[in-house]
Amino acid sequence: MTSRKASKLFFPSHGVVPLFLFLCLMVWSSHSQAQQPLAQNEVEALKKIGAKLGKQWDFTVDPCSGTSGWVDPNSNKDLVVNVTCGACNATSCHVTSVVLKGQNLTGSLPDEFSNLTSLQVIDLTRNYLNGTIPAAWASLPLTNLTLLGNRITGTIPDEFGNIITLLAVSLEDNLIEGPLPQSLGKLVNLDRLRIDGNPVTGKIPSFISNWKKISRMRVTDLKGFGKFPPLQNMGGMIRLILRNLSISGELPDYIGDMGNLKTFDLSYNSFNSSAPAYCYTGVVNLVSSYSSTDSNSISSCLRRNLPCSGKAKNYNLFINCGGDKMTIGNDEYQGDTLTQGPSTSSTYDEKWAYSSTGEFQGEASRGYIATNVSVLNMSNPELYMTARLSPLSLRYYGLCLQNGNYTVKLHFAEIMFTDDQTYSCLERRYFDVSIQGKKVLTDFNIAKEANGAGKEKVKSFFAIGVLPDGSVVAVKQLSSKSKQGNREFVNEIGMISALQHPQSCRFWMLLTEGNQLLLVYEYMENNSLASALFGRDRDRLKLNWQTRRSICLAIARGLAYLHEESRLKIVHRDIKATNVLLDKDLNAKISDFGLARLSEENETHISTRIAGTIGYMAPEYAMRGYLTDKADVYSFGVVTLEIVSGISNTNYRPKEECVYLLDWAYVLQERGNLLELVDKSLGSHFSEKEALQMLNLALSCTNPSPSLRPTMSVVVSILDGKNPVPMSYVKPMASNSDDARFKSFEKFSYDSQSPDISTDGPWIDSSVSLQSSYEENNTKRSS
Numbered sequence: 016m017t018s019r020k021a022s023k024l025f026f027p028s029h030g031v032v033p034l035f036l037f038l039c040l041m042v043w044s045s046h047s048q049a050q051q052p053l054a055q056n057e058v059e060a061l062k063k064i065g066a067k068l069g070k071q072w073d074f075t076v077d078p079c080s081g082t083s084g085w086v087d088p089n090s091n092k093d094l095v096v097n098v099t100c101g102a103c104n105a106t107s108c109h110v111t112s113v114v115l116k117g118q119n120l121t122g123s124l125p126d127e128f129s130n131l132t133s134l135q136v137i138d139l140t141r142n143y144l145n146g147t148i149p150a151a152w153a154s155l156p157l158t159n160l161t162l163l164g165n166r167i168t169g170t171i172p173d174e175f176g177n178i179i180t181l182l183a184v185s186l187e188d189n190l191i192e193g194p195l196p197q198s199l200g201k202l203v204n205l206d207r208l209r210i211d212g213n214p215v216t217g218k219i220p221s222f223i224s225n226w227k228k229i230s231r232m233r234v235t236d237l238k239g240f241g242k243f244p245p246l247q248n249m250g251g252m253i254r255l256i257l258r259n260l261s262i263s264g265e266l267p268d269y270i271g272d273m274g275n276l277k278t279f280d281l282s283y284n285s286f287n288s289s290a291p292a293y294c295y296t297g298v299v300n301l302v303s304s305y306s307s308t309d310s311n312s313i314s315s316c317l318r319r320n321l322p323c324s325g326k327a328k329n330y331n332l333f334i335n336c337g338g339d340k341m342t343i344g345n346d347e348y349q350g351d352t353l354t355q356g357p358s359t360s361s362t363y364d365e366k367w368a369y370s371s372t373g374e375f376q377g378e379a380s381r382g383y384i385a386t387n388v389s390v391l392n393m394s395n396p397e398l399y400m401t402a403r404l405s406p407l408s409l410r411y412y413g414l415c416l417q418n419g420n421y422t423v424k425l426h427f428a429e430i431m432f433t434d435d436q437t438y439s440c441l442e443r444r445y446f447d448v449s450i451q452g453k454k455v456l457t458d459f460n461i462a463k464e465a466n467g468a469g470k471e472k473v474k475s476f477f478a479i480g481v482l483p484d485g486s487v488v489a490v491k492q493l494s495s496k497s498k499q500g501n502r503e504f505v506n507e508i509g510m511i512s513a514l515q516h517p518q519s520c521r522f523w524m525l526l527t528e529g530n531q532l533l534l535v536y537e538y539m540e541n542n543s544l545a546s547a548l549f550g551r552d553r554d555r556l557k558l559n560w561q562t563r564r565s566i567c568l569a570i571a572r573g574l575a576y577l578h579e580e581s582r583l584k585i586v587h588r589d590i591k592a593t594n595v596l597l598d599k600d601l602n603a604k605i606s607d608f609g610l611a612r613l614s615e616e617n618e619t620h621i622s623t624r625i626a627g628t629i630g631y632m633a634p635e636y637a638m639r640g641y642l643t644d645k646a647d648v649y650s651f652g653v654v655t656l657e658i659v660s661g662i663s664n665t666n667y668r669p670k671e672e673c674v675y676l677l678d679w680a681y682v683l684q685e686r687g688n689l690l691e692l693v694d695k696s697l698g699s700h701f702s703e704k705e706a707l708q709m710l711n712l713a714l715s716c717t718n719p720s721p722s723l724r725p726t727m728s729v730v731v732s733i734l735d736g737k738n739p740v741p742m743s744y745v746k747p748m749a750s751n752s753d754d755a756r757f758k759s760f761e762k763f764s765y766d767s768q769s770p771d772i773s774t775d776g777p778w779i780d781s782s783v784s785l786q787s788s789y790e791e792n793n794t795k796r797s798s
Contacts, residue, residue, distance in 0.1 A: 060130035112136035211235035259283035337403035373407030389469030545592035560701035590650035630665035645721035652716025661694035
């Protein structure tokens with residue numbers, strides 16, 4: 016029976032025996048080839064490569080043996096050792112792949128790789144390698160070159176354009192410089208390219224149109240300017256990231272016809288076109304073309320023209336971010352569980368919408384929903400079991416909300432990182448939070464604020480709907496718990512209610528919410544003059560000469576109105592660049608009247624508690640509490656110096672013997688070199704005559720003697736060109752003893768104040784209250 020079964024098994028047809036024998040011979044032949052040793056010249060090359068990289072290979076074992084040390088079958092995806100051989104003949108084999116990922120290798124890239132003449136793959140991901148990419152590698156038949164996450168310097172060798180076998184190149188996160196060589200246009204078989212995270216310069220070259228087979232391309236941070244590159248021949252493109260390349264102009268319509276495109280990141284460029292039609296079709300993974308603000312018209316791409324058909328009907332909104340729909344008490348939380356991937360936008364029943372930007376690199380399958388790993392210690396823990404994730408930004412929009420005042424409560428808990436002794440406890444999360452475009456939390460750390468992971472932290476904020484005519488408003492908030500804040504708040508209400516002038520911010524309404532007092536102003540799109548002149552780089556504006564002069568004249572007109580034209584004569588007491596706001600057309604308007612004082616017609620001056628900002632206060636007021644409208648003239652002079660120079664008065668010390676900008680201006684005036692103060696960023700694009708006029712006017716306004724300062728109406732006439740700067744005003748005229756006192760005060764000013772740049776853009780400096788010894792002594796005697 017056994018014999019018959021065997022005969023049936025092996026001989027059912029005449030073709031079986033030859034086939035079986037052929038298979039046996041093929042397996043034996045393959046096994047025989049695998050046993051061939053590595054060619055001796057390549058063994059020597061590997062020894063030199065190992066010595067240069069600090070890799071301790073065991074050369075008592077043949078590199079082509081596939082044994083431990085040359086191949087690690089148990090390594091994870093981030094820590095890989097794999098030397099693969101192939102191209103064997105009757106006597107020897109050749110190295111075809113060298114993969115050394117995450118091995119802490121040091122040294123420079125070895126030229127000796129070029130001696131491995133059959134080498135197709137070089138992968139040295141995440142080591143500490145430095146030096147330049149050897150041009151000798153261009154002789155290899157490479158298909159894959161990966162140098163991700165090292166310290167490679169220099170430029171991409173021009174010879175690399177000759178490696179037409181290349182399919183994938185990954186050079187990201189190194190220090191590679193220079194433009195992309197034109198020869199790379201010959202890489203017609205290229206399928207994947209990543210060169211992000213390098214200080215590469217130049218425009219995106221037009222030769223990339225030759226890469227018709229490419230499916231994934233990631234290029235970022237080129238330090239050049241240009242138009243959108245020609246991509247119309249790349250129909251197989253799946254993933255395209257062109258971030259922060261200074262691309263301007265319009266997006267081409269053919270992008271919408273690239274049917275395979277799944278991820279399209281154009282963030283931090285400067286497109287000036289409207290959002291393309293394809294942006295609104297389906298759920299497009301498109302990162303909108305932000306530069307650093309939302310002013311770009313294409314930013315609507317991620318908002319899909321948020322809908323609200325008909326009359327606004329909603330008056331509250333509860334969202335379980337990243338979680339299921341549920342009811343807690345009387346509040347029904349909307350579910351937020353869609354897992355559409357990176358850079359998406361979704362709208363829910365005209366109640367709310369969200370948009371996200373960015374992508375988690377290398378985690379395309381991630382659901383962008385986090386699941387709790389902590390022990391939750393709070394009420395209603397079911398709200399914290401999951402959370403929405405976003406790499407760059409996440410926005411929620413309330414739709415069809417009725418006009419009115421809203422309290423926005425944000426409930427936080429750290430559910431991904433732990434407080435135990437695992438690796439997760441080392442992780443930290445920091446982010447900013449904005450409400451209606453205004454940053455309210457900076458570098459917020461949930462675990463720190465809540466005193467641990469898995470604990471709840473609630474933050475409440477005030478928000479306001481648009482006014483009935485659709486106007487966007489700005490809200491100024493003070494706490495009624497502060498006596499000083501309360502006093503200044505009430506004072507500001509009284510002052511601004513009586514003012515209507517083009518150069519003062521328009522007041523809309525007063526609101527109260529619990530302990531919060533709020534003033535609603537017109538919205539000033541370009542923030543403060545301080546932010547525009549000497550804020551952070553991303554907030555600073557390029558103000559040309561004519562704009563600076565117009566701003567100066569607008570401030571002067573506003574102060575002339577307060578001092579001489581208004582029904583109530585007002586001394587502002589806190590004129591500084593922070594309190595001058597700029598609208599969308601860069602028109603200047605005076606704001607913050609919390610310290611303002613009325614000036615009666617029959618009073619020559621007011622003796623008052625000293626309050627204001629050091630560096631802008633007139634000496635007679637700062638030292639003796641002697642207040643007239645000439646105190647504002649002095650402050651105006653300081654601001655004029657800042658406008659011309661682009662330098663903060665209190666945050667600048669040019670010489671050891673000079674205290675700050677105003678002091679240096681007096682020195683330059685004595686030397687006849689006042690024009691040295693003009694902002695260097697203007698180059699030669701300014702009028703020297705007008706600059707000298709404004710600088711001399713600024714110095715006349717800051718004369719230590721208030722009686723020798725011009726009135727603001729005279730200042731306006733000078734800036735209008737109707738009158739020259741009177742020479743009697745220009746040079747400070749004070750006694751030596753006064754000079755000493757003013758110098759002493761200036762020294763105190765410099766040592767006591769150091770303005771800061773806030774992380775949300777505006778220049779911030781604090782108002783301070785000073786009690787002079789003169790006032791203290793009088794108070795003691797009167798008591």
